[in-house]
Amino acid sequence: MSMFGIGKNNQTINPQNIAMAEQEVEMMSDIFNRLVMTCHKKCISPKYYEADLTKGESVCIDRCVSKYFEANQSLSQHMQKRGQENPTP
Known part of the structure; x- marks a missing residue:
């Protein structure tokens, strides 16, 4: 069965699954x-002197992206943990 609720025997689309998928795409x-x-x-000067990224810019972007994803993952885990500790009725 796909995430949209379409299976071999079921040809209807579940609107709730569509809404959740749309929300996830929007969030990402x-x-x-x-x-x-x-x-x-943070990493690229507003004045472009070269067509390509410099080594420094490239390294900065690599580190920035890595830190951004680490922070996002850490925050997501923290929020998930808090959600499990304090479930809403």
Whole structure:
């Protein structure tokens, strides 16, 4: 069965699964856009002197992306743990 609720015997689409998938795509898109803006602002000079990234810019972006994902993963784990400790009724 796919994540959209389409199986071999069931040809209907579950609207709830569609909504959840759309929400997840929107969330991932937002994370990606914030990552790009943050790391670009931090690592790349507003004045471009070369067409390609310099070694320093490339290393900075690599580290920035790595730290961003580590922080995001840590925050997600923390929020998940808190959600399990304090379930909503």
